[in-house]
Amino acid sequence: MALVMIMEDEPNIALVLEIALTEEGNEVISVRNGFLGLERLKQKPEPEIIFVDLNMPVLSGRAVIEYINSAPNLRHIPVVILTGSLPDLDDKPPRGSYQALINKPFDLDEVINMVNVLSGGRQKAV
Structure with a gap:
């Protein structure tokens, strides 16, 4: 399974993701803002x-994604955007800088399948 980082400021959303991904056998690192996320990315092991x-x-x-894509040691890590606000989409990063975009509220099976696919695991039947 994968080491997954979640950068999400809404505690309930982060908790739901943490529980679902952990129950599937993933290890989860969760931070509540982009600054803390970048600080954690400076440590090993890096998330998958x-x-x-x-x-x-x-x-x-957006600033976090720009940093990840500009850092040679991080740009290989797949990034999935979470957003609950359509205005956010007007200011989203360029398409090549992330692998997927998930609108909130989201389907947990979809999130789990995405983690499995991006980490090279098997997709579950939905």
Whole structure:
């Protein structure tokens, strides 16, 4: 299974993702803003997949994604955008800078399948 990072400022959303991904055998690192996420990315081990909320305090998800894509040691990590607000989509990062975009509310089976696919695992039947 995968080491997954979740950058999400809404505690309930982060908790639901943490529980679902952990129950599937993944290890989860969860942070509440982009600044804390970048600080954690400086440590080892690095995550295999990163979920980033676009609208976060302190440092936006867009800024986080731009940093990840500019860092040679991080740009190989798949990034999945989480967003609950259509206006966020007007200011989303360029298409090549992330692997997927998930609108909130989301289907947990879809999220789990995405983690399995991006980490090289098998997809579950939905």
